[in-house]
Amino acid sequence: MKITKILGGLLSLSLFMSCNFTEEIHLNGDGSGKMSIHFDGSQLMSLAGEEMGQTTEKAVDSTLAFKDFLLEHKDSISRLSAEQQARLRRLEPFSMRMVMEPEEKTMLFDLFRDFDRVDAVNDAFNVFQDASAFGPSASPDGAALSPDQATEVRYTFGANRFERRVEIVDSVLFQKSVDSLQGAEMFLSGSTYTLKYHFPKRVKSTTLDGATFSADGRTLIYEVGFLDWIKDPSSLDLEVVLED
Numbered sequence: 001m002k003i004t005k006i007l008g009g010l011l012s013l014s015l016f017m018s019c020n021f022t023e024e025i026h027l028n029g030d031g032s033g034k035m036s037i038h039f040d041g042s043q044l045m046s047l048a049g050e051e052m053g054q055t056t057e058k059a060v061d062s063t064l065a066f067k068d069f070l071l072e073h074k075d076s077i078s079r080l081s082a083e084q085q086a087r088l089r090r091l092e093p094f095s096m097r098m099v100m101e102p103e104e105k106t107m108l109f110d111l112f113r114d115f116d117r118v119d120a121v122n123d124a125f126n127v128f129q130d131a132s133a134f135g136p137s138a139s140p141d142g143a144a145l146s147p148d149q150a151t152e153v154r155y156t157f158g159a160n161r162f163e164r165r166v167e168i169v170d171s172v173l174f175q176k177s178v179d180s181l182q183g184a185e186m187f188l189s190g191s192t193y194t195l196k197y198h199f200p201k202r203v204k205s206t207t208l209d210g211a212t213f214s215a216d217g218r219t220l221i222y223e224v225g226f227l228d229w230i231k232d233p234s235s236l237d238l239e240v241v242l243e244d
Contacts, residue, residue: 022194027118029200031157035121037128039109060100066091087130096131118155150174151233160242166233178231191226201242208238
């Protein structure tokens with residue numbers, strides 16, 4: 001079996017097995033910056049240990065620029081529905097680095113992009129779900145996209161104030177997503193979702209109880225259980241006020 005197919009199969013399990021996500025933002029004073037969604041699925045590698053041992057493929061360490069990917073497949077994309085095309089166009093500003101070392105049982109994904117305004121990168125986790133469907137040999141046939149999302153995350157920054165807010169845009173789909181996790185609690189109990197935000201000034205205050213900070217007070221770190229976050233997306237809503 002091709003290692004890229006194994007990689008894709010493992011990532012599709014990531015929402016149902018032990019995994020760790022980190023949502024990281026580097027924010028500059030003018031509102032520009034960089035966002036990354038890091039996925040560490042190394043624990044999943046043990047689930048495919050035997051299959052990994054049988055493959056003759058080399059380790060994967062590649063970066064996919066979605067702007068180039070979408071340009072290369074523009075003819076195929078033009079035949080998709082307007083909704084599917086819009087979903088794919090969201091990926092255009094992003095790149096994804098994929099690293100898998102079968103012998104070391106390491107699997108890492110990093111979806112990242114630069115931005116001029118942080119409100120341009122709303123809903124990055126849902127974008128990650130769409131991006132994760134594409135590997136080195138993927139083609140945009142529409143079927144690879146994840147189901148419609150039930151939530152949307154929005155970020156704002158201005159006047160020394162940063163906010164992250166989530167909205168449930170489809171309550172029926174959201175409840176179905178929560179219900180689908182029944183029986184998966186054992187696998188997800190060790191999974192985490194972490195916020196790691198780097199600000200241009202020292203943090204004066206935040207609405208997140210239990211958040212930790214770097215020595216210079218400019219980096220905020222907050223971790224919750226992945227299952228808790230899926231059930232209550234607003235658990236990562238926050239407001240941060242920076243010093244003048």
